[in-house]
Amino acid sequence: METLHPNARRDPFGSRINRAQSPILAHGLPWVSILLGSLTPWLPIIASAPILPPFGLMMLLAWRLVRPGLLPMWAGLPFGLFDDLHSGQPFGSGILMFSLVLIAIELIEIRFPWRNFWLDWLTAATVLTVYLAVAALLSGSPLMQLSVILPQLLLSIVLFPVISRLVAQFDRLRLMRVRRIN
Amino acid sequence: MVATGPTRRPGSNKKAQLGVFTGYVLAGLGALFGATLLTISILRPETFSGLRMMAADVASPAGEAGAAGRIGTQNFLEAIAGYYRAGSRNAELEREVEVARVRLAEAEALKGEIARLKALLGVADDDTKPVAVARLIGSTSSSVRRIGYISAGRNEGLRPGMPVTSPTGLVGRILSTGARSSRVLLLTDSESMVPVRRASDNTVAFAEGRTDGSLRLRLVTLGINPIKPGDVFVTSGAGGLFRPNIAVAVAREITRDGAIAQLLSNPAATDYVMVEPIWQRPAVEALRSGPDPKDPED
Numbered sequence: 001m002e003t004l005h006p007n008a009r010r011d012p013f014g015s016r017i018n019r020a021q022s023p024i025l026a027h028g029l030p031w032v033s034i035l036l037g038s039l040t041p042w043l044p045i046i047a048s049a050p051i052l053p054p055f056g057l058m059m060l061l062a063w064r065l066v067r068p069g070l071l072p073m074w075a076g077l078p079f080g081l082f083d084d085l086h087s088g089q090p091f092g093s094g095i096l097m098f099s100l101v102l103i104a105i106e107l108i109e110i111r112f113p114w115r116n117f118w119l120d121w122l123t124a125a126t127v128l129t130v131y132l133a134v135a136a137l138l139s140g141s142p143l144m145q146l147s148v149i150l151p152q153l154l155l156s157i158v159l160f161p162v163i164s165r166l167v168a169q170f171d172r173l174r175l176m177r178v179r180r181i182n
Numbered sequence: 183m184v185a186t187g188p189t190r191r192p193g194s195n196k197k198a199q200l201g202v203f204t205g206y207v208l209a210g211l212g213a214l215f216g217a218t219l220l221t222i223s224i225l226r227p228e229t230f231s232g233l234r235m236m237a238a239d240v241a242s243p244a245g246e247a248g249a250a251g252r253i254g255t256q257n258f259l260e261a262i263a264g265y266y267r268a269g270s271r272n273a274e275l276e277r278e279v280e281v282a283r284v285r286l287a288e289a290e291a292l293k294g295e296i297a298r299l300k301a302l303l304g305v306a307d308d309d310t311k312p313v314a315v316a317r318l319i320g321s322t323s324s325s326v327r328r329i330g331y332i333s334a335g336r337n338e339g340l341r342p343g344m345p346v347t348s349p350t351g352l353v354g355r356i357l358s359t360g361a362r363s364s365r366v367l368l369l370t371d372s373e374s375m376v377p378v379r380r381a382s383d384n385t386v387a388f389a390e391g392r393t394d395g396s397l398r399l400r401l402v403t404l405g406i407n408p409i410k411p412g413d414v415f416v417t418s419g420a421g422g423l424f425r426p427n428i429a430v431a432v433a434r435e436i437t438r439d440g441a442i443a444q445l446l447s448n449p450a451a452t453d454y455v456m457v458e459p460i461w462q463r464p465a466v467e468a469l470r471s472g473p474d475p476k477d478p479e480d
Binding site for chain 2: 094099136
C-alpha cells in the first residue's frame with residue numbers, strides 16, 4: 001500500500017485523527033480575551049485625557065458579531081461587572097451598558113439578518129458612539145465637554161475592523177484540535 | 183453576504199422559542215441590576231470602592247511590571263537615540279529648563295510666603311516629609327473620569343485625601359486605598375478642584391479639571407481679569423489638604439472669568455510620585471498648642 005501524504009488527514013484545525021477540540025479552550029478563550037480587554041487601565045499609559053478605546057466592550061462586540069450565538073445574552077452582566085471594577089466609571093454603568101448593547105445587537109440582527117463587513121462595522125460604530133456618549137454623561141461630565149471623547153471615538157471606530165480580525169484569529173485558535181483522544 | 187444561519191431563528195420550535203425568550207429576560211434582568219447598582223453608586227459614590235480596591239490589588243503587580251517596562255524602554259530608546267541624534271539630548275535639556283522654570287516660580291512664591299509668615303507668629307513652616315514614594319502604574323485611559331493608580335496603599339500608611347506630587351508639580355490626591363495600591367483623583371478629572379494662587383502675587387482662583395488634559399482657572403474675586411498667558415499658578419493652601427506653593431499649572435488662554443491652564447506635571451511623563459501627608463493637620467495642631475490662640479476660628 002502506498003503511503004499517504006503526511007498532511008492528508010489534517011485540516012487548518014490540526015490532525016483529524018486521534019485529536020479533539022478542548023472545551024476549555026473553545027469556551028474559555030472568548031471570555032478570557034474579553035476580560036483582558038477590560039484591563040486596559042493597567043496598561044502602562046498614563047493619559048491626562050481619555051484616548052484609548054474601550055477595549056473590553058470592543059472585544060465583546062467583535063466576538064458577538066464574528067461568532068453570533070457563542071456568548072449567552074446574559075453575558076453583559078459578568079463582563080460589565082468586571083469592566084466596572086477597573087474602568088473608573090460609576091459602578092453599575094458597565095453592567096447596564098453591556099447588557100443593553102447585547103440586547104440591541106440581538107434586535108439589529110432580527111431586523112437585518114444578512115451580515116457583511118460594512119453592516120458589522122456600521123453596527124459597531126453606532127454602538128460605540130452611543131456607548132461613549134452615554135458613559136461620558138453617566139460619569140458626571142458636563143454636556144459642553146462631550147467633544148472630549150471625539151479622538152477616542154474616532155480611534156475606536158477605526159480600530160474596530162482590526163479587533164474583529166484579531167478575534168477571527170482567536171476564533172481559529174479556539175477551534176484547534178489540541179486534546180489527544182486515547 | 184452571509185446569513186447568521188438557520189439555528190439562530192427558532193421558527194416553530196417551541197423549546198427554541200422559549201430559549202430565546204429566556205435570553206431576553208435574563209439580559210433585561212442584568213440591565214436592571216446594573217441600573218440599580220448605578221443609581222446606588224451615583225447617590226453614594228464610595229459604596230463599591232472596597233470591591234474596586236480588591237480588584238486593583240490583584241491587578242496591580244501586572245501594572246507595576248508594565249510601568250517598569252515603560253520606564254526601561256524609554257531609557258533604552260533614549261540611550262540609542264543619544265548616539266544618533268543630538269535632538270533627544272536637546273529635548274532633555276529643554277525638560278530640565280522647564281523644571282528649573284517651575285522651581286524658579288516656586289521659589290519666588292516661597293519668598294513672598296516667607297515674608298508673610300514672618301508677620302505671623304506661632305505657625306512654623308514645617309518641611310513636609312513624604313509619606314511614601316510610589317510608582318504611577320496606570321490610569322483609566324478609556325474613561326472620561328481621570329483616575330490613576332499608584333503602587334502604594336494602606337500598608338505604606340496612605341489615607342484618602344493625601345496629596346500626590348511629582349518633581350514638576352501637583353498630580354492629584356488619593357481617592358481610595360487598597361492594601362498595596364491606591365486610586366488617585368488626577369487634577370484633570372472633572373470633579374477635582376484645587377484652590378490656587380498666582381505665584382507672583384495673591385490672585386486667588388480655583389483650578390477645575392476639564393478631562394482633556396487642561397485645567398479651568400476661575401477667579402474668586404470677579405472684576406478685571408489680571409491673568410496673562412504664561413502666569414504660573416501654585417496651590418494656595420486654602421481649605422487645607424494641599425500645602426501651599428506646589429506648582430500646578432501655567433495659564434494658556436484667557437477666558438472671561440479666569441483662564442484655561444496647561445498642567446505642569448504631565449502624568450504621562452511621570453514615573454515616580456510622592457504622597458504627602460494631609461496639610462491641614464500640623465497647622466491646626468500648631469495653632470492649638472500655640473502660646474496665645476487669640477482667634478480660634480481662624
